Amino acid sequence: MSHQIIDFRSDNVTGIIPEILQAIIRENDRYGDTSYGYDQTTIALERQLRDFFDYPVQIFPIISGTAANALTLASITPPYGAIFCHEHAHIHVHECGAAEFFTGGAKLILLQGQQGKLAPDLLDQKIRTLGKGERHSVQPAAISLTQATEWGAVYQPDHVTEICKVAKKHDMLVHMDGARFANALLALRCHPGDITWRAGVDVLCLGATKAGAMAAEVVVFFNPKPVENFGYRWQRSGHVLSKMRFLSCQLQAFWRKGVWDQHALQANRLAKNLADGISQIPSVQLVAEPDINEVFMRLPKHMITQLQSQGVLFYDWPFPDPDHQENLPLIRLVTSFATTQEMVDRFLGLLKNI
Amino acid sequence: MSHQIIDFRSDNVTGIIPEILQAIIRENDRYGDTSYGYDQTTIALERQLRDFFDYPVQIFPIISGTAANALTLASITPPYGAIFCHEHAHIHVHECGAAEFFTGGAKLILLQGQQGKLAPDLLDQKIRTLGKGERHSVQPAAISLTQATEWGAVYQPDHVTEICKVAKKHDMLVHMDGARFANALLALRCHPGDITWRAGVDVLCLGATKAGAMAAEVVVFFNPKPVENFGYRWQRSGHVLSKMRFLSCQLQAFWRKGVWDQHALQANRLAKNLADGISQIPSVQLVAEPDINEVFMRLPKHMITQLQSQGVLFYDWPFPDPDHQENLPLIRLVTSFATTQEMVDRFLGLLKNI
């Protein structure tokens, strides 16, 4: 890449990490294998993820987070169901109605909450007002939470457990959108089971694309009940690759010690460095200490314009300022495995000089 | 691969051709690019396919044929529409109801026809009986044909033109499933425009996966009208890769002179050789001369069992024998870019010795 680019738009503008590219090349050395996910690589991946989670999970590799989320929600929600999620959840804001489409018209019930997190009390209260068993209302079916959240914050294991307790109490299932699960897991320094099955999560959409895969997510079922219907939905949505092994091998390569954690470390650490630098520049404001690889900052509009005119790439943040400081716009900066300290330093330098 | 494997199951059990693997590796040399299909590689691919078809096409890369077909049909058929297709069409038999799902409940109207081909007269007659404008009936919306067909036969340009004329007469649109378009095009030795836009096809699902890509198909719109609604459907179905350029680069590498044609040539030629060999073995029967890389044969059940016991891989063919010879079962043999003459020879040798 050109040394001029400073790109904090998203961790999905990046390429492929070397370990995954090598895995694809190696996978291609085999003549062939059974298609549609019945291959040896996919079978081995399931074993690997059972070890990783220390649980007899059932898995479905898939090429996008939108597909993973929406298919999963469809498998645990009837068409007349309600899915409770944060008002800024990716499934509500950025997936063009995928959840509504795949479920056959379920409804997302939106909740407010700090840093993109659901508050168990508010959740419980909202579910109770919906009218369980009352035919005029969609029926509470699922809770969806994002780990880490859209505001780059992580849920502690206890927090996940509290949310899952609310779900069980109302006979609902829990979906976790884990597009940045690797970054969250590294930040939490806990066992992956602690924020999933041990806490009561039924199904996790485990991401790798943003963390360095070409296009590889995997639906991980802890609860075996929805698995059967999921398989047919997966097929009829066109999401079963005929050469599935090239998807599975990416996930195999990524979810190894020394791979997922090292690349996530790079992303998280540089976000921390970025935040530290920002907090020392008086004209801009850090919104919160970053848990993972996303940094949110406030800055005057003219500074945004100047950064952009110098080729710095980033996105405006469309949601309201959590501290109600409406005078300064918000932007989001995302680091990744491909971000360098030099990139961070040049960005901070530009920021100081404006 | 082991020299022992004789695998004629499907061209989708294979790996990736070198040109495409190289393209993925090269694409990864760039730091990054805009996500979700707004990248330079995808833009270049559109230009390349405009040259290939000699037409201002609009394109949408996608990872599977099922997705390509179903999304395309949804973009040209109202939920109360009827899609006319062959009774053995992949969209009816092998896509787990994807067309019905994506369209919101449209109906496939099934037609008989030799070698998987639609007969314009019968088509016209069936459409007329459906009751256009009659509210009790689903409404004629689209015709779907497969080039080459599920029986491995190609439509001549005139035949496609005749079908499209029927469509236009009834104000319907034409979808072409081109999962094995490269093999068909090579067999026909015509310009790709001759069997698509010049004949009146509105949209083509152009396959590359079976021909040697990792997972790469592309929806090619000749008719610009459904394009807008297609884009949103593509997104909400989870089929827009964030790192789309790794899909587009595969298609770029494949649809070049010397690549698609050479690999298709290998597959078609070995099917021809296979068929020639079969026709000289008295105990088995060739169903038809192959147009492309699929060979259909009749053979006694005990021979099937013996071939299988020797590790030869192939699929039974589930459809009735076109010549009504119910005494012998049918099997399908598929060759690919990865098939070798040696594999063909060993298969024929085994067959003779049973």
Added chain:
Amino acid sequence: MSHQIIDFRSDNVTGIIPEILQAIIRENDRYGDTSYGYDQTTIALERQLRDFFDYPVQIFPIISGTAANALTLASITPPYGAIFCHEHAHIHVHECGAAEFFTGGAKLILLQGQQGKLAPDLLDQKIRTLGKGERHSVQPAAISLTQATEWGAVYQPDHVTEICKVAKKHDMLVHMDGARFANALLALRCHPGDITWRAGVDVLCLGATKAGAMAAEVVVFFNPKPVENFGYRWQRSGHVLSKMRFLSCQLQAFWRKGVWDQHALQANRLAKNLADGISQIPSVQLVAEPDINEVFMRLPKHMITQLQSQGVLFYDWPFPDPDHQENLPLIRLVTSFATTQEMVDRFLGLLKNI
């Protein structure tokens, strides 16, 4: 009505029988009652139908057969399911894709069979070819049969039992479209349980509109399992009347001894008389002895034109002649509670004189 009208189009062009009109008037004498089906009349109707069927049925009144059929099928078929039915079934031909819409894209698998009847053997064979558990295929979920059939023929209790056995064997459920159930039941002279729950039917769409109600059908569940999901589907489809009691009172009035049977007798008897007359006119042909209130006949095209020019109302029959007599077109004549012997006589007179 004018004495000039001879109307054999359908039993749904008629009005309301006096018993039902009186029931509506009487129902209106009560000030009010709980809305949306929780009223006393609907509760009483359920009791009445439990007596009628001698079974603890659960019921849902509804205003049309299309709604009854499609909602019921949706409650027993997953979106990726297959519903097996006759190729001339009303749910396939005349409901504008309602079954596909309500199920979320299930597929109807069409079967041939004499007089609109399903043959258990063929059914079993078709189900077996579908690939149960095979992800590429929609999954066998339901069998739908029509009592009496679209060709006006009745299924004997044994025949229904055979079909239900096939269903159970494949873990499928059975739906019965009973738009003309009263006519069938009268013709069969059996207990209503003999052709429903005793035979293995899971759910019946029991019609009254064609038999003399204003707009009143009722979904009768023998199998309690789909009931819960049905309730929500019923509501969200807009099919729960707020003043449900005015629908339920119609059904109450109709399904009494001396009402349903007397009106069905009138319709069936006049169809018999019509058929007898037709069979004595040499230039026309009766297709089959009528079981219920539908008569199918062949006659020369010029006779059709002359009957129409004299104001006689009837419909062409769109399906192929069962006896392959392509030289003469088919028409259908439907009698009803409102048909008179005089109408039949005048029609036969006109027919003789052409």
Added chain:
Amino acid sequence: MSHQIIDFRSDNVTGIIPEILQAIIRENDRYGDTSYGYDQTTIALERQLRDFFDYPVQIFPIISGTAANALTLASITPPYGAIFCHEHAHIHVHECGAAEFFTGGAKLILLQGQQGKLAPDLLDQKIRTLGKGERHSVQPAAISLTQATEWGAVYQPDHVTEICKVAKKHDMLVHMDGARFANALLALRCHPGDITWRAGVDVLCLGATKAGAMAAEVVVFFNPKPVENFGYRWQRSGHVLSKMRFLSCQLQAFWRKGVWDQHALQANRLAKNLADGISQIPSVQLVAEPDINEVFMRLPKHMITQLQSQGVLFYDWPFPDPDHQENLPLIRLVTSFATTQEMVDRFLGLLKNI
């Protein structure tokens, strides 16, 4: 009815007004007519409503408001569309996800607003933030407003016009839920065109059931464009009555001068009297002066219990108090054509004596 009943639950617990019952009886004097809405009564109803609105409307009679709303929204919103409505809108809260189901998964975007009304400015702002043309987001398609609102308030003609201007600016269509349109129209004392087509409304769901019909609403299209697709949706949803004339005759009888207005007058006037009485009782609070036949009041919980123990029927109001007075719960009282002054007086008497 018993003199003991005081029933303010809803105007849909009532029966049928005499004019409509007579119309049904009269309609039944005709032998029969073409089914499925092609009858003379339905044709005459369309003429009548063209006169009523002074506009060449196209109409579709239907049996419920949920069906009318959801089918209409489906006809003007793509599956990936967004429908903007009040957070308390009936289509969101009380229709079990009908809008999501019929549209194929569109999304309702909820807005706050006083008395159930949409504020044009807020509406405009919300629409702008949705990302028109941005593939990740559902696309602004329709605005839905309720006349009168769920809080019993009416929109003035100017207010409707302002909302429609916002819609046109964003290339969206406007749906009006007119479940209590008669009450609103009477309150506004304007021409029906002033709050519909002259203001820019595209389609109105015009209710009569709550106002005294048995089950009769009618979709009134001012904008002819969605009409074609609506017809097929109407049919495949099972909402086309075969004996449609019995639905149309109810609407014919109701929408006559001296009928709709006199019955609405009774309901509105008694609500006014009820509100006047309430405002003179110190221990309870009127929430707002009623525009139509709905009265909202605050009262201590023990009074609610006592009223209920004396057999008074009414519903709790599930939405937050507009004046943030959380100490007293809200209840809703609905009057109708069947309410009497005596019922109002007895209620006020009970209230005073608690």
